[in-house]
Amino acid sequence: MFHALADPTRRRIVEQLGTGPATVSQLAAPLPMSLPAVVQHLQVLEASGLVESQKTGRVRTCRLVVKRLDTVQDWIDERRRTWERRLDRLGDFLATETANETETKEK
Amino acid sequence: MFHALADPTRRRIVEQLGTGPATVSQLAAPLPMSLPAVVQHLQVLEASGLVESQKTGRVRTCRLVVKRLDTVQDWIDERRRTWERRLDRLGDFLATETANETETKEK
DNA sequence: TGATTACTTAAGTAGGTGCTTAACTATCCG
């Protein structure tokens, strides 16, 4: 997933597909490269599950699988949660330290 | 950013740093590769802005820059928003179509 | 001071990535 989105061209394709399904040629038109190159990018995107496609006649129509964006989102969220937990523990620790210091002083 | 997170080893390092700052050796310890290899991954992560580090004496301490995760999150969110807008437009279109059909029938 | 620790730098290498062009297949249209 991250690998698939690591390439600017592939992100552009995903951005395009965000506005609705498109054929291979439609996706390739604005891109400054040959059609086979675009097809290769689409293969990477399909392998990652971010894009699905089906061929009707001689036309292949591609669409974005928005659900798959959850995979990235979930990983990010998990990092954030871990970070928050750490800050909480740190807060507790500092609070306890301060309490102990006060206690010590009072003695 | 996406490129930095595209590598499993680098994601593991980020996961580790999520639980708090760590030295280069601490990060390298659980990883099945040489120390220079880990340092190279850290350089990629620092270049992306996801990790910051400072050297005190001979020890380099690395920490996660959680704020930088926003960059990825924002991109994902933007894709979702575009998608939602598309579905709304599609809904409106279908509603209008149905209304027009009814109108036509009534005539 | 001399050994140990904690990295750093450099050079080399196998395999991967993002393209290209050329040739091909399969459909659709007049």
Next chain:
DNA sequence: CGGATAGTTAAGCACCTACTTAAGTAATCA
């Protein structure tokens, strides 16, 4: 049918990536 259209397949190539080992440097410590 025959030609245009839409995409596929294959081979090749420059560059990049993720490692490696070997040889540094710069603290810290017995």
